[in-house]
Amino acid sequence: xxxxxxxxxxxxxxxxxxxxxxxxxxxxxxxxxxxxxxxxxxxxxxxxxxxxxxxxxxxxxxxxxxxxxxxxxxxxxxxxxxxxxxxxxxxxxxxxxxxxxxxxxxxxxxxxxxxxx
Amino acid sequence: xxxxxxxxxxxxxxxxxxxxxxxxxxxxxxxxxxxxxxxxxxxxxxxxxxxxxxxxxxxxxxxxxxxxxxxxxxxxxxxxxxxxxxxxxxxxxxxxxxxxxxxxxxxxxxxxxx
Numbered sequence: 001x002x003x004x005x006x007x008x009x010x011x012x013x014x015x016x017x018x019x020x021x022x023x024x025x026x027x028x029x030x031x032x033x034x035x036x037x038x039x040x041x042x043x044x045x046x047x048x049x050x051x052x053x054x055x056x057x058x059x060x061x062x063x064x065x066x067x068x069x070x071x072x073x074x075x076x077x078x079x080x081x082x083x084x085x086x087x088x089x090x091x092x093x094x095x096x097x098x099x100x101x102x103x104x105x106x107x108x109x110x111x112x113x114x115x116x117x
Numbered sequence: 118x119x120x121x122x123x124x125x126x127x128x129x130x131x132x133x134x135x136x137x138x139x140x141x142x143x144x145x146x147x148x149x150x151x152x153x154x155x156x157x158x159x160x161x162x163x164x165x166x167x168x169x170x171x172x173x174x175x176x177x178x179x180x181x182x183x184x185x186x187x188x189x190x191x192x193x194x195x196x197x198x199x200x201x202x203x204x205x206x207x208x209x210x211x212x213x214x215x216x217x218x219x220x221x222x223x224x225x226x227x228x229x230x231x
Contacts, residue, residue, distance in 0.1 A: 004160070034218070043121070043207065043221040059218075093161070095219075104149050104168065104211060106219060108161035 006109035023094030029074040030096035123222035140208035151209040
């Protein structure tokens with residue numbers, strides 16, 4: 001089946017530093033990847049849609065300069081949290097849509113737990 | 118506004134009990150509906166989906182869901198749960214058009230005791 005990986009799975013950083021999270025589709029190509037944020041006991045909130053070779057589309061209220069997204073290849077999208085603050089601490093999940101598959105179906109990564117001290 | 122509501126925050130059942138998790142959505146237009154499961158320490162996995170046709174949809178591991186358009190509901194059911202069904206369950210809705218985003222409910226934690 002379609003597998004999506006994320007790296008790192010867990011990261012702790014100091015306030016003011018930047019953190020990069022990678023999302024990879026391992027056995028399929030993905031022109032579109034999605035980045036979600038999940039707070040404890042809350043639903044997944046879509047942050048942005050990442051399109052290969054073009055700029056990401058951000059949801060309302062998400063700061064594009066704060067959360068930089070790069071989708072440089074058909075198997076890799078990165079999310080960089082710039083100048084991280086404690087309020088950015090959260091669980092970040094990516095998903096990917098198979099270029100050859102059903103456009104309504106997304107495959108999810110295992111998530112990255114970010115803790116900002 | 119588009120939204121998904123899951124009525125039960127935490128459900129506790131004994132093995133072999135029947136399960137029904139409620140899901141209601143608010144969305145203008147034709148929708149696609151999904152149930153995802155997240156086992157402890159694992160990523161989200163698709164349980165089942167409804168796009169069109171028979172409103173009773175069967176998924177993996179004995180789960181099924183029924184789409185009732187008049188009630189804007191897509192409840193998840195399983196006749197007899199197992200300890201291994203302990204997980205977080207998310208209902209999600211997506212507009213029919215390509216490019217529309219998945220909107221998730223807050224999730225329901227299911228705990229099954231053996």
